[in-house]
Amino acid sequence: MMDDAPHIFMDVSRLLSRARNPIPTGIDRVEYEYVHYLLHNEAYRLTFVAFHPVGIIGTLRMQAVRDFLHMMGQVWDGDIALRDRLPRMAQRLLQSVLLSHWTMPRYRGDSVYLLVSHHHLTRPRAIETFLSRHGSLFVPMVHDLIPMEFPEYARPGEPQRHTRRMETVARLAAGVIVPAKAVARSLAPYVKGRPAEGHVHVVTHGLHLQLSQSPDGTPSRLPDDGRPYFVCLGTIEPRKNHLLLLNLWRTMAEEKGKDTPRLILVGRRGWENENVLDMLERCPALQGNVLEYNDLSDPEVVGLLQGSLGLLFPSFSEGFGLPLAEALVLGTPAICSDIPVFHEVAGADATYLDPTDGPAWRGAIDAMVAESLAHRGPARTARMNLFNWPRQVAAGIAVVDETAAFFRSDGRHGS
Known part of the structure; x- marks a missing residue:
């Protein structure tokens, strides 16, 4: 005192x-x-x-x-x-x-x-x-x-x-x-x-201390078919660049069919996002391949990240980037935009890409899927001393x- x-x-x-x-x-x-x-x-x-x-x-x-x-x-x-x-x-x-x-x-x-x-x-x-x-x-x-x-x-x-x-x-x-x-x-x-x-x-x-409890909080609404998935966490708004991922997933679904990993969008719907919502609701190739959750609790989000292949974070700009920090703490791989604040948060522990370079994102996603299939090893180690x-x-x-x-x-x- x-x-x-x-x-x-x-x-x-x-x-x-x-x-x-x-x-x-x-x-x-x-x-x-x-x-x-x-x-x-x-x-x-x-x-x-x-x-x-x-x-x-x-x-x-x-x-x-x-x-x-x-x-x-x-x-x-x-x-x-x-x-x-x-x-x-x-x-x-x-x-x-x-x-x-x-x-x-x-x-x-x-x-x-x-x-x-x-x-x-x-x-x-x-x-x-x-x-x-x-x-x-x-x-x-x-x-x-x-x-x-x-x-x-x-x-x-x-x-x-x-x-x-x-x-x-x-x-x-x-x-x-x-x-x-x-x-x-x-x-x-x-x-x-x-x-x-x-x-x-x-x-x-x-980060919220409940991250350290390793809850079994994966949403029950997630299809129980063992299909691998990626997570994109954040309000659905233009700055978060969801459109890049949705276009990539449409192409992947057309090429791979049922072998396409799922994309799980976690976050409420924001503003000026008509193009994204049109794709989510009307694009046949995304149905069943892209799932949207708007009301997950903290434990459910943690469980979802822990079970994923990785976090995808193609935002154009952020003040900090809490989803990236959460992925780091949980030991979840992350592919994110090459912007200064993300380097501050993740250092060498993330893959950085231009948020407008669709082919580079597709290549990094495919590589992460291949690496996961080749190395089905022990659970990732969480680093609770961070943040x-x-x-x-x-x-x-x-x-x-x-x-x-x-x-x-x-x-x-x-x-």
């Missing part, structure tokens, strides 16, 4: 807003793990807060957040019976924000407002008011700048919204956490000459403390 450690106002707005979604996204998981770690390791200097849509940020009772987090974890792990209860709990928590905003005393002492999602960065006035009221420093996490760098893959209006988010970060942040060096390079021009310049820190994401969430969150909290210490010594804390 550090006597001079700053108080942490941990924002849980993202988790409250996602209570109706039983399958977490990567950013959902990040906020969950930060909250879980702080509850168990830093509660002595912790206050939970959330943003209310009327434009205010208020506090939440710690026990109420603890109960909510416990139930959310159970829902993500596949407890269907709790799915209807979680949104009601989130609504009660959000309602309590209104009352706490008017009754919460000003905090006296060093404090940091920590926001590890992009949830309300488009509402800078609420953040600025909270910082001013409590004399806090602002440390957000920026996951990526993809909507600004690749607007052609974003939903309409999202590039403009993300620009506003980065303007908020540039103007108000004292320090910033990013998941990869590639994101730090993208962010650098926006914080140049701002308080956060020189205080952008790379903290790699961790440990408690260790990574501890590194993120160290950034919070370092930022507070710098501005304290500089005489600008709470100014």
Whole structure:
């Protein structure tokens, strides 16, 4: 315990807003793990807060957040019976924000407002008011700048919204956490000459601890015919480049028939994906050869990856690439796009290909199938020491403390 450690106002707005979604996204998981770690390791200097849509940020009772987090974890792990209860709990928590905003005393002492999602960065006035009221420093996490760098893959209006988010970060942040060096390079021009310049820190994401339990969670809906398969994990949207794989599988199915390995798509349907959906629903060659799962629990995804020939990840751009990290930890081979962030995650432990080079992908997939048939050996060894969430969150909290210490010594804390 550090006597001079700053108080942490941990924002849980993202988790409250996602209570109706039983399958977490990567950013959902990040906020969950930060909250879980702080509850168990830093509660002595912790206050939970959330943003209310009327434009205010208020506090939440710690026990109420603890109960909510416990139930959310159970829902993500596949407890269907709790799915209807979680949104009601989130609504009660959000309602309590209104009352706490008017009754919460000003905090006296060093404090940091920590926001590890992009949830309300488009509402800078609420953040600025909270910082001013409590004399806090602002440390957000920026996951990526993809909507600004690749607007052609974003939903309409999202590039403009993300620009506003980065303007908020540039103007108000004292320090910033990013998941990869590639994101730090993208962010650098926006914080140049701002308080956060020189205080952008790379903290790699961790992975859900349930990976270490090696669950027998392969979806029962997967045909029980022993047919080998590959997995593509991620929201079905243009940036993920599913169309490359679907075109390859159509050709393979026409050439190989029943000897074609299956392609399993795991992820919800996103936006601007009409071409992909048309192929999934109307291409005869893909029927039975490409399967789509939109609602798998964490244990099912792990079981699916463990039983696969490999992960296919042809994305054009990523802020981190959690599926690739999951494959590494499970010992599952991976073929992925040759982009800088994937090299940061996987090093020499993946096959890198141009995401537009269809023939190269086909060759690598065929080679992986042949290698699997030739070497039916013992189960792959999982490497659980990689991407440990408690260790990574501890590194993120160290950034919070370092930022507070710098501005304290500089005489600008709470100014």
